[in-house]
Amino acid sequence: MNVIEIHGLAKTFGGAFGSKVEALRGVDLDVGAGEAFGLLGPNGAGKTTLVKILLGLVEPSSGDATLLGHPAGTPISRREVGYMPERRSYPGFLTAGQVLDLFGKLLGMDTATRRQRIDLVLEEVEMSAWRNQRVGGFSKGMQQRLALAQALLPDPKVLFLDEPTEGIDPLGRVSIRSILRRNLERGKTLFVNSHMLGEVELLCDRVAILVKGKVRRAGPLSSLRAPNPEYRLTLAGADEDGARQALTATGQEAESIPAPPGLTVWRLEVGDREELNQVLDSVRSSGLEIEEVQRVRASLEEVFVQTINDANEGGRGVGPGGIQTGGRDEAVEVSVATREADNE
Numbered sequence: 001m002n003v004i005e006i007h008g009l010a011k012t013f014g015g016a017f018g019s020k021v022e023a024l025r026g027v028d029l030d031v032g033a034g035e036a037f038g039l040l041g042p043n044g045a046g047k048t049t050l051v052k053i054l055l056g057l058v059e060p061s062s063g064d065a066t067l068l069g070h071p072a073g074t075p076i077s078r079r080e081v082g083y084m085p086e087r088r089s090y091p092g093f094l095t096a097g098q099v100l101d102l103f104g105k106l107l108g109m110d111t112a113t114r115r116q117r118i119d120l121v122l123e124e125v126e127m128s129a130w131r132n133q134r135v136g137g138f139s140k141g142m143q144q145r146l147a148l149a150q151a152l153l154p155d156p157k158v159l160f161l162d163e164p165t166e167g168i169d170p171l172g173r174v175s176i177r178s179i180l181r182r183n184l185e186r187g188k189t190l191f192v193n194s195h196m197l198g199e200v201e202l203l204c205d206r207v208a209i210l211v212k213g214k215v216r217r218a219g220p221l222s223s224l225r226a227p228n229p230e231y232r233l234t235l236a237g238a239d240e241d242g243a244r245q246a247l248t249a250t251g252q253e254a255e256s257i258p259a260p261p262g263l264t265v266w267r268l269e270v271g272d273r274e275e276l277n278q279v280l281d282s283v284r285s286s287g288l289e290i291e292e293v294q295r296v297r298a299s300l301e302e303v304f305v306q307t308i309n310d311a312n313e314g315g316r317g318v319g320p321g322g323i324q325t326g327g328r329d330e331a332v333e334v335s336v337a338t339r340e341a342d343n344e
Helices: 047-054 096-106 111-124 140-152 170-185 197-203 240-248 273-285 300-311 328-342
Strands: 002-014 020-032 036-040 062-067 081-084 158-162 189-193 206-211 214-220 227-236 255-257 263-269 289-297
Touching: 002 047, 002 189, 020 047, 020 189, 020 206, 020 214, 036 047, 036 197, 047 062, 047 158, 047 189, 081 140, 096 111, 096 140, 111 140, 140 158, 140 170, 158 170, 170 189, 170 197, 189 197, 197 300, 206 300, 214 300, 227 273, 240 263, 240 273, 273 289
Parallel strands: 036 189, 036 206, 081 158, 158 189
Antiparallel strands: 002 020, 002 062, 206 214, 227 263, 227 289, 255 263
């Protein structure tokens, strides 16, 4: 079951001197229930515009979207949604408990429900001890935890998280990820909007890469980071010349990689498993000891950069997944203009 469905979503903003800016250009996406979904893209790609449309903060120019089975942007579609924005500003004279109480009132919660939920979410984000402290003295990490508590307050089915771990120290990021994983285990859906690729890679099951208002790649991380034919072979107790000679005898163009003392590491490109085993058999027959064989996968960062480069190639070519890409001049124009639209 999908909790978010987007079909042909487009948004055009009016620019200076009568110009128009296409922030979104026919986006198609779906997010399943209980999924951790990551929306990636460079600045000005249209990520924030897309989230604002789903939350009813911006009207689309065309296309449609549903949230929890209801038209996106309608009050009923937001009843079971939590939102943690990237930029937030709480009145510094209020305490953490008062901030959450205010949001509970805005959500229409009665007094008893507010008190119960505030206790629960403060405990969940490990902020109970700061309930009566004024938020003006909070650190960046404490502000992030309070924002997450605010998003969790209505016990939502879907959590929209805009840069949930930005500006937090490593221990804080681990803690936030643990909280989000616990919510995943309870069946909640996470929609993470971020440019912190390492965090997305650790948290999300599936991602979409948005460039110039279009989805250029989307799918499970395992498929986007599909292994290529490259392996790294680590040999022990062999000098580099001897190892190179043994590998060259197999027909391999052996390329060495810097390695610790006593080891040599080689980059191999093989066509299939059979060819790999032939290389390994030849290495062993040469009296060399194999320390490790590692298949190399592309990192999410590599996939991300390649996707952007493909989309920015000159002329109109075909990018990943057969998606048509625009020219470089078009990319610059849209990137600059949509940055303004995304920062509304």
